[in-house]
Amino acid sequence: MNALSLAVRDSNTMLRRNLLHARRYPSLTLNLLLTPIMLLLLFVYIFGDVMSAGIAGGGADRSEYIAYIVPGILMMTIGGTVIGAAVSVATDMTEGIIARFRTLAIHRGSVLIGHVVGSVLQCVASVVLVGAVAMAIGFRSTDATALEWLAAFGLLVLFSLALTWIAVGMGMASPNPEAAANSAQPLILLPLISSAFIPADTMPGWFQPIAEYQPFTPAIETLRGLLLGTEIGDNWWIAVVWCVGLAALGYRWSTSSFNRDPK
Amino acid sequence: MTTTTSHSPAIAAKGLRKAYGDKTVLDGIDLVVPAGTVFSLLGPNGAGKTTAVKILSTLVTADAGDLYVAGHDLAADPQAVRAAIGVTGQFSAVDGLITGEENMLLMADLHHLPRAEGRRTAAELLERFDLTEAAKKPASSYSGGMKRRLDLAMTLVGDPRIIFLDEPTTGLDPRSRHNMWGIIRELVSDGVTVFLTTQYLEEADELADRIAVLDNGRIAATGTADELKRLIPGGHVRLRFTDPDAYRSAAVALREVTRDDEALTLQIPSDGSQRELRSILDWLDSAGIEADELTVHTPDLDDVFFALTGGTKTSSTKTDGAKNGSTTTGSTKSDGAKTSSVSLPDQSTKETLR
Numbered sequence: 001m002n003a004l005s006l007a008v009r010d011s012n013t014m015l016r017r018n019l020l021h022a023r024r025y026p027s028l029t030l031n032l033l034l035t036p037i038m039l040l041l042l043f044v045y046i047f048g049d050v051m052s053a054g055i056a057g058g059g060a061d062r063s064e065y066i067a068y069i070v071p072g073i074l075m076m077t078i079g080g081t082v083i084g085a086a087v088s089v090a091t092d093m094t095e096g097i098i099a100r101f102r103t104l105a106i107h108r109g110s111v112l113i114g115h116v117v118g119s120v121l122q123c124v125a126s127v128v129l130v131g132a133v134a135m136a137i138g139f140r141s142t143d144a145t146a147l148e149w150l151a152a153f154g155l156l157v158l159f160s161l162a163l164t165w166i167a168v169g170m171g172m173a174s175p176n177p178e179a180a181a182n183s184a185q186p187l188i189l190l191p192l193i194s195s196a197f198i199p200a201d202t203m204p205g206w207f208q209p210i211a212e213y214q215p216f217t218p219a220i221e222t223l224r225g226l227l228l229g230t231e232i233g234d235n236w237w238i239a240v241v242w243c244v245g246l247a248a249l250g251y252r253w254s255t256s257s258f259n260r261d262p263k
Numbered sequence: 264m265t266t267t268t269s270h271s272p273a274i275a276a277k278g279l280r281k282a283y284g285d286k287t288v289l290d291g292i293d294l295v296v297p298a299g300t301v302f303s304l305l306g307p308n309g310a311g312k313t314t315a316v317k318i319l320s321t322l323v324t325a326d327a328g329d330l331y332v333a334g335h336d337l338a339a340d341p342q343a344v345r346a347a348i349g350v351t352g353q354f355s356a357v358d359g360l361i362t363g364e365e366n367m368l369l370m371a372d373l374h375h376l377p378r379a380e381g382r383r384t385a386a387e388l389l390e391r392f393d394l395t396e397a398a399k400k401p402a403s404s405y406s407g408g409m410k411r412r413l414d415l416a417m418t419l420v421g422d423p424r425i426i427f428l429d430e431p432t433t434g435l436d437p438r439s440r441h442n443m444w445g446i447i448r449e450l451v452s453d454g455v456t457v458f459l460t461t462q463y464l465e466e467a468d469e470l471a472d473r474i475a476v477l478d479n480g481r482i483a484a485t486g487t488a489d490e491l492k493r494l495i496p497g498g499h500v501r502l503r504f505t506d507p508d509a510y511r512s513a514a515v516a517l518r519e520v521t522r523d524d525e526a527l528t529l530q531i532p533s534d535g536s537q538r539e540l541r542s543i544l545d546w547l548d549s550a551g552i553e554a555d556e557l558t559v560h561t562p563d564l565d566d567v568f569f570a571l572t573g574g575t576k577t578s579s580t581k582t583d584g585a586k587n588g589s590t591t592t593g594s595t596k597s598d599g600a601k602t603s604s605v606s607l608p609d610q611s612t613k614e615t616l617r
Contacts, residue, residue, distance in 0.1 A: 013372040021360050024401075096356035100417070103320045105346035106373050261323045 007107040014114020021088065022122060028084050029122055035188060036077040036130050043069055043197060044137060051198065063138055070134045071223040072196025075216055077130045078123045078160050079187040082167035085119035089171030090180035099262065112254055116164050123160035141227040152226040155239065159219050162243040163187055165250025172257040191216045215242040271334045273298040273425050273456035274319060279328035281314055288314045290480035291328075296473075298424075301447070301457040303471035305464065307572055310477045312460035313353055316429045319458065320350040333425055349423030353430045355410045356417070359403030363394050363413050366402055367420065374421035388416040392446070408439035415446065425456045432466060444469055464565050476571045483571040491567045498561045499530040500543055502554035513552040529554075535561040 022029055043051060044066055052065035092098055092111070101111050131139075144152070167184050174180035193207075194200075194216035200208055211217055218239040225232035274296040281289040288311045296302040304312050317323040319332055321341040330337035333347035350356075357366050367389060371381025389395050392412040397405060402413060411431065418426060431447070432440040447470055451457060461467055467474045468488045475485040484491055503526070504510035510527040514520065521530040533539050540559065547554070 009375065010373065013369065016372075017358070017361070017369055020365065024360060095359070096352055096354040097358050099322055099352050099354075100350065100356035101373075102322055103345055103348065103350045104373050105342050262317075 003107070007110060007113075010107040010110035011113040011117065014110045015117045016114075018088065018114050018118035019121070022084075022118065028087065029081065029126070032080040032084050032188075033077065033126055033129060035080050036073050037133055039076070040069065040073045040130070040134065041137070055199070066134070066137060066139050067142075067228055068224075069197060070131075070139045071227060072191055072194065072216075072220045073134065074127050074130060074156065074223065075159065075220050076188060076191040076196060077126050078156065078163055079191055079216075081123045081126045082119055082160070082163045082187055083181060083184040084122065085115055085164050086167040086171035086174070086180040086184035087177045089115050089168050090174045090177045093172065094176055102262070108259070109255065112168060112258055115168055116161070119164040119167070120157060120160045123164070124157065127156055127160075142229050144227050144229070148226045152223055155219065155223055155226070158240070158243045158247075159215075162215070162246035162250070165247045165254060167250075169250045169253035169257070172254050190214060191220075194220060196220055215239070215246060218242060271331070272296055273300075273333060274302070274458060275329075275331045276319065277329040279315070279318065279330060280326045281311075281318060281323070282326055287480055289318075289325075292475075292477070292480070292482050294475060294482075296456060296458060298456050299451070299454050300472040301451055301459060301470050303467040303474045304458070304460045304477050305462070305467045305474050305568065306460075306477035307462060310572075311480045312462075312477055313429055315477070316350070316352070316427050316458070316460055320348055320427045321345055322350075347423060348425045348427060349418035349421070350427045351411075351414050351418045351429065351431060353433065355414050357402045357405075357410055357413050359401065361401065362399050363389065363402050363405070364398040366413060366417055367398075370417045370420035376421070384420055388419055392416045408435055408442070411435060411439070411443065412446075415443075419450075423455070425458065426450060428457060428459045430460055430462065432461070432463065440466075464563065464568050468563070476568065478572040484567070492562050494567060494570070498532065498534045500533045500535075500540070501556075501558045501560060502529045502531070502547075502552075503527060503556040503558075504529075505555045509553070513550075513554070516550045516552060517546075533559070535559050 044062065048062050048065050051069075052062060055065055055068050089112075092115075098111065141149075167187060170183045171180045174183055191197075194211055194214060196216065200211040200217060203211055218235040219242065221230075221235040222232055222239045224230050225235070272295045274294060276292065276294040279289050279292045279294070280287075292311075292315070294302070294304075294315075304315060306312050314323065318325045319330065319337070321337065321344050325337070332344045335343040335347070337344055357363075358369065361369070364385060367385035368381060371385055374381075376384060386395075389398050392415065394409065394413055394416065397409060402410065405413060415428075415431070428447070432443050435443060444466070447457060447459070451470075457470075459467075459470060471488065473485065473487055474491060476483045476491070484494060486494075499521075502513065504513065505527065507527060510524075510529075514522050514529060517529060517531065519531065522528075523530070531543060533543060
């Protein structure tokens, strides 16, 4: 068996193991879904009238605010779902099973690749679920072409991959699952200080750079543009650079800590 | 298995060193384990047993040493070593979130067995380890003994020729321990090489062809159980008295004895054979000595262990050993050489050493 087919085969085995975990114990994934759905309903139905006053010069109604907020909520869903990856990696690393995997003649990276692919698939499923809730309360894209839908899907997958590698790195660096959940918390909080809920240019001037220079804002703006036809500008390539950079960083971080001698 | 391994030893280590920070865990140990034998690394907690297993099973890299497992250089080709070995670590290496059967199938997949063969192997091993009934239950619900059995069953998927077992019976009840011994003996009869660590002397005595006593990162002694026992003098008959007068008169009558005035016991050197016992009893009868208790003690690995690993106990610390009577070490120290202190490993003191 050559190296690549070994890698694919072992990673696939590890992926099936992780999906089996997710299927047996769905509560972790479902809990992580609660936050974005709750925020979506909260912001639309409770804060919606006030929030929409800040959109489009104050003339927006509720449906326009739904349209504004959904791309951010979808990205936030990804941020939440990858916390699950951090927790399950940390759980694995505290168990003896990892020592067993390390002494098998399998592809070295397959343990982490299995986690990453599993997490990306879970992100896609979560985004579809949250998207369905958004559709149910009235979200509609405005004339997005098939190509734009495809690009939106690609962006969501790329963003999931980037955040997952970071989350896996956090899971590897954490001494236990609880610590992993804590250190991955920023991934679901970061959207709150992005342009997810209100436009960045309505924020206080000193705060705008914080909202501007982080991965969520360009990714959200790009998704918004693809689905709703708003101005994308430079955001698409900034988002791609963020994603590739985070994925590479998380990959290096995770694999180097995995390859280090266990204690 | 390649043909080279049948000629070369299954495991060979020379000058194995490992330090964590400034703490030296293994200080240049040499080991040779011929193929098809059971080798036991025996030592107290913290002696470096687990570290040795971790290094030889490719989990941790050594600081120095020429290490060969299954004929492959550990440093140059760990992946080839991994293909030849199976490891059951000290802590259960099963996936608790999935069932026993799923654990077995996971191993079959990771060994790249064809689907049908994987299913067959899994079913066979579950059957052999008496886990068929529990196969569909999550492994986290298993008892300690069942987890160990599943652990070992998983290790056997892929038919490894060299198996590392790190304290395979620690924490098991006596019945499970004897079951585990039976399983290990079966493996050996199939020609598998077993590298076993244990802190139980009885276990090493029962299972191992060769034993190395590890203490403070060094091999203190190595040999068969019998060879090790021969290193230590100490077979004797012990007489215990309750009446100090009877004790004193016996001590005077029997000159060739070791006295313990505090415990009112006398030790007569003896190899424990029936002939010697009879002559001792005749001698006691003719001298009119009647002890309240007579126990026979032959040297066992406990004696070797405590002597070699510098047991800190002395016979004067307690008299429990005399009451307990069966496992007292007697180094008579007649030669005045630096013999290790005598120990009274009754159950409680042994526990503290583990």
